[in-house]
Amino acid sequence: MRLAVLLSAGVTVPAAWRHLARDGDAVLVAAARVAEDGGDVAAALRSGGDAWRDIAAAWAVAIAVGAPLADTLRSAVTALRDAGEVRDDVEVALAEPVATARVLTWLPLLGLPIGVALGLDPLRVITEPLGAGAVLAGLLLIGVSHVWTRRLADRSAPSIDLPGWEAELVAIALSSGVSVDRAQALAAAERGTTAAASVRAGIAASLELSIRTGAPAVELLRGEAWLARRRARTEGRETAARLSTRLLLPLGVCTLPAFLLLGVVPAVLGVIRSTVLPL
Template sequence: MWKRLRELIYARASRAGELVAGSAQGAQTEQRNEATVVAERAAALLRGGVPPARAFAVIAADASSTSATGVIAARITDGVPIPSALAANDAPEWRVLAVAWRLAEECGAPLAPALQRIAYALRELDQMRERRSVLLAGPRATVRMVAALPILALLLGVLLGFDPVPVLLSPAGAVIASVGTGLLGVGVHWSRVMQRRAANDDQIAGLPFELMWVALGGGAPPPAAARHVVDRVDHYGAEWVPFDGFCSGSSLHSTLAAAESAGVPMRPLLLEQADAERVASAARLEREAERLGVRVLLPLGVCVLPAFIVLGVVPVVLSMFGAV
């Protein structure tokens, strides 16, 4: 099994470099929220005795045919298995949901509780995104404010009676404008790349524990349950579930071993550990957002502030002394 896991880890690492963002951030957020709602509603309908295919038809009744839910329902109507219909959507949330659904079917675990746990994890991810957006608002505002300083300096020079426009239209001014604009563009792009990396760091912590909890729900022994989880994760391409989380020495492996040696039920311990992983992930998010507020000063100090001097101060000074 460990050899197979290593092969999957390497395969995933090679595929990671080939992933391309498919849609805008707003559309992605809408899809993610929709996956959460679908998981919650499906769990509720299944608890009420509604068959799975019928449950999706009920959920899709209020959705447009072009929405992810409508597309899934159409695939299911055409005879596509529900997990495959879920995984065909181009968003990680749907693939995680597909893995959980298929695991419950294969292992004989109750489907509604499995979907409810995934819905709970997805809901926490939505809350984490909202929290991250608040934490990143400060660095974004700082970048916008500092990027506007060159223009404000030029306007201030005009208000004080100095006209920097002839300076900028001169041959020397063309060089000044080119250097200043280049520095400003590099600084803004640099800071935005830093913000984008922080904003796109989406994943659900503790998923190996959640999926093992689902697989064990049908009574399978831990080694067989782990094989089921790894196979389904690989089959549906659920990139948020790290393969190394199932290897010997991982936190999941240690938790299962501790539960077995102590003679306590494994499934409650797995859920507790999943919750603990998400709490730790939220704490890391806050730390990274706070560090970003400091790191963003690097492109501002190296590029944007020199651009302010070149574009906003030098033309005004030259116009004051009539250099051009």
């Protein structure tokens, strides 16, 4: 956003990057050096990671079509901020069920210490075949539960792709007056992957509506991008709700039996050994 303000104030591109590079950020320093030499600033930005790659895509499209850099950066930063908030909302919604499941996964390990605290002497029992078998089975179930829980959480994690970003890039390209085909080709090239069918359908619907009614295609595309981010937030929260239910499966199938095998079985065997066998 600071770069957009500097460019709006009439500061040249190399000077603007040079001012920003005074903070010492490696990516900004590299971008300033490349801008000073008249090179590809987008290539320097891509080396900075995910967020910088998205800024690089907007910059590259704007440079390719001659779109106003200040306006492009403002709209791009706004879209990135919204997308970041969507991702944060989804991660917060997922954090509670995942943290609860992970705590419960390791809870059976307290079975043996609890038995010792109660004076049931389960440690002596686990040196015998039946007790040792119960402990090994319990530890195996804990491992299965941990892997199962982690895979469920990984599948529910939000995508690293920014919702609606393809539409934003097409809007940036169209803002300079290029053809629709050229705008879509530039956006696809910067994304590096083929957009999902639903994304392509949303962009196509916005462009078709613009042609049919004469409404500004850029505004329609940015509206489509906003709707994509809203859908991503809703779907993320629904995924978190479903995850809470799915995490009950490893809890019931693995964690509870593991607690019985590690806590209850050695304790019961210890009681039997100390009361029944001496008789």
